[in-house]
Amino acid sequence: MSARADNRWPSGSSARTLETWSSSEVDPGDRTAVRDYAAAREAARRVDAPWLPPLTEHEVEGGCATAGTWSPRSVTWSSRVEVVGWADYETSEYDNHHLAWLRFDVHPDHRRRGHGSEVLAALTSRARAEGRTSIGTDGWDHAAASAFASAHGLECRSREVLRRQVLSELAWSEADRLHAESSSRAGAYELVRLDGPVPEGEIEAFARMVAAINDAPVDALDIEDEVYSPRRIRAYEDAHRLRGMRIRRLYARHRETGALAGETIVGVDTMRPHRGEQHDTAVVRAHRGHRLGLLLKLEMLRWLRDEEPRLRTIDTWNAESNDHMIAVNEALGYHVMGRALLFQKPLEGDGQGVGEP
Numbered sequence: 352m353s354a355r356a357d358n359r360w361p362s363g364s365s366a367r368t369l370e371t372w373s374s375s376e377v378d379p380g381d382r383t384a385v386r387d388y389a390a391a392r393e394a395a396r397r398v399d400a401p402w403l404p405p406l407t408e409h410e411v412e413g414g415c416a417t418a419g420t421w422s423p424r425s426v427t428w429s430s431r432v433e434v435v436g437w438a439d440y441e442t443s444e445y446d447n448h449h450l451a452w453l454r455f456d457v458h459p460d461h462r463r464r465g466h467g468s469e470v471l472a473a474l475t476s477r478a479r480a481e482g483r484t485s486i487g488t489d490g491w492d493h494a495a496a497s498a499f500a501s502a503h504g505l506e507c508r509s510r511e512v513l514r515r516q517v518l519s520e521l522a523w524s525e526a527d528r529l530h531a532e533s534s535s536r537a538g539a540y541e542l543v544r545l546d547g548p549v550p551e552g553e554i555e556a557f558a559r560m561v562a563a564i565n566d567a568p569v570d571a572l573d574i575e576d577e578v579y580s581p582r583r584i585r586a587y588e589d590a591h592r593l594r595g596m597r598i599r600r601l602y603a604r605h606r607e608t609g610a611l612a613g614e615t616i617v618g619v620d621t622m623r624p625h626r627g628e629q630h631d632t633a634v635v636r637a638h639r640g641h642r643l644g645l646l647l648k649l650e651m652l653r654w655l656r657d658e659e660p661r662l663r664t665i666d667t668w669n670a671e672s673n674d675h676m677i678a679v680n681e682a683l684g685y686h687v688m689g690r691a692l693l694f695q696k697p698l699e700g701d702g703q704g705v706g707e708p
């Protein structure tokens with residue numbers, strides 16, 4: 352390939368060492384670092400996932416400002432002359448202490464020169480140094496991701512699908528019919544709209560309800576249930592506020608007992624108010640079977656129609672195996688945009704030397 356003919360770059364990966372590299376964690380106050388990271392991600396997005404909206408510098412700053420509490424630590428990778436990729440290094444202090452999740456793209460102009468392998472090695476070293484015993488990564492379902500993963504002993508353990516709902520295509524008559532039908536099954540519950548922080552007095556109860564998301568399938572991934580706490584809920588709220596997302600949380604409360612039964616959350620991008628992101632939808636096990644999942648999503652659509660008139664699309668991610676949630680989304684007219692593969696491998700005794708300090 353032509354890239355290999357570019358002799359600024361040695362062609363054998365053994366000839367490349369980290370002395371030709373620098374990597375630095377992005378400081379949200381450093382304009383150049385933020386711009387370089389966003390530009391590297393944007394270059395890869397245009398090639399690998401043109402269906403995604405461009406990442407804004409504002410989002411990068413918000414993510415970096417909450418790195419470690421909610422967001423991953425963002426890193427840019429540079430040669431002596433230019434940025435060749437970006438990476439996110441994500442570990443949780445709340446749960447899954449064995450795991451480091453690594454995300455990275457090599458700039459499309461610099462692929463097949465060993466940079467991906469070096470990024471992976473460096474991030475793996477960091478994970479080992481921090482006592483993590485398993486690494487995971489993900490990529491769009493393209494040949495490069497699978498080939499690269501298998502070259503590094505990473506196994507595909509799950510698949511996730513990105514779907515998009517285009518609101519102008521929504522058949523409101525059908526949505527209203529489904530709303531009436533599901534409301535009649537969910538009469539024991541009231542739906543409550545919350546567009547600010549979770550009230551302090553209820554935050555413990557919210558933390559318990561949010562944990563219902565742990566029932567979503569994880570396929571063969573070696574991951575533990577996520578642990579939710581009031582502090583984690585506040586970290587989520589802060590991270591999205593700083594990214595410029597307005598969070599709308601719609602939840603169901605059991606009328607008789609006051610118990611929180613389920614919720615759905617949509618974030619609307621305040622910088623680009625035509626775009627929305629679906630975050631968690633989960634119904635607590637004891638309250639399933641009353642059509643709350645569908646009703647919450649339909650009621651959310653009504654709320655968004657009333658309060659977010661400029662909103663045009665909502666994106667959602669599901670495990671490909673999450674039949675129940677996908678059935679709800681398909682009933683609402685979501686289209687498949689892209690598929691991602693999730694890879695993982697244990698680090699103990701992997702014997703491959705990848706990332707050995």
Ligand SMILES: CC(C)(COP(=O)(O)OP(=O)(O)OC[C@H]1O[C@@H](n2cnc3c(N)ncnc32)[C@H](O)[C@@H]1OP(=O)(O)O)[C@@H](O)C(=O)NCCC(=O)NCCS
Binds near residue numbers: 456462465468488489
């Ligand atoms: C996957 C990705 C990170 C690889 O980065 P890279 O710098 O091109 O990878 P390397 O040069 O280190 O490749 C290492 C080995 O992976 C395999 N590989 C990488 N890209 C490949 C491709 N397009 N086709 C076939 N094999 C490939 C090869 O075995 C390669 O060794 P070789 O070049 O000696 O044959 C890059 O294509 C990318 O950024 N893709 C989008 C992000 C992504 O999918 N990330 C998920 C990774 S699991």
